[in-house]
Amino acid sequence: MSRNRLLWIALGLAGAALVSLVSGLLLLHKDIGSYVASHYHEYSQDVNGTRYVCTGSPKQVADSLAKYQAPRARASSGDNEYLRYSDNIVIVGPDGSHPCSVRVEGLSAGYNHGSFIFLGPGFTPGSPSGGSGGSPGGPGGTK
Numbered sequence: 730m731s732r733n734r735l736l737w738i739a740l741g742l743a744g745a746a747l748v749s750l751v752s753g754l755l756l757l758h759k760d761i762g763s764y765v766a767s768h769y770h771e772y773s774q775d776v777n778g779t780r781y782v783c784t785g786s787p788k789q790v791a792d793s794l795a796k797y798q799a800p801r802a803r804a805s806s807g808d809n810e811y812l813r814y815s816d817n818i819v820i821v822g823p824d825g826s827h828p829c830s831v832r833v834e835g836l837s838a839g840y841n842h843g844s845f846i847f848l849g850p851g852f853t854p855g856s857p858s859g860g861s862g863g864s865p866g867g868p869g870g871t872k
Contacts, residue, residue, distance in 0.1 A: 759798040761814050762833050769831055778834035780824060787821040787829055794819060794831075 769781035783790045791810035795803060800812040800819070809822030817833050824830035 760816075761794065761798050761800075761812075761819060762817050762835075764797055765794070765819070765831055765833050772827070772830075778832050780827075781831040781833070782827055783821065783829040783831050785829060787823070790829060790831060791819075791821045794821070 765781055766779070769783055771779055772782050773780040787808055787810050788805070791803070791805075791812060794800075794812060798814065800814050802811075802813040804811045807822075809820055812819040812821070815836075817835055820832040820834070822830065824832070
């Protein structure tokens with residue numbers, strides 16, 4: 730084989746490898762917000778988030794969401810289940826006349842800027858121990 734032909738074969742293989750890599754990365758990227766939007770019916774939206782109607786218990790729904798994409802943190806309080814993802818907080822629980830509701834809030838809604846200290850019980854670390862004269866957040870000191 731000539732040198733030019735081997736060069737073209739090598740470039741073709743490199744291109745195919747690049748296409749495979751990009752395709753694989755795109756398939757790995759899961760977005761919980763778009764998953765919820767495509768699987769549940771939206772009934773309310775405000776500046777900070779969107780609410781969807783769900784069926785079943787909040788724990789069952791939270792389990793199915795966590796099965797689709799594992800959250801970075803998970804906690805529960807009362808009837809609510811909290812799932813924290815890299816871009817969103819997902820709260821599953823009763824809401825008014827809806828016995829099961831999924832609320833998706835972007836972290837850009839204020840969580841990243843310190844607007845909210847409380848991210849649901851069990852999410853640590855909580856508020857700083859010196860902040861507002863309070864005690865440290867988190868287990869045992871949850872605010």
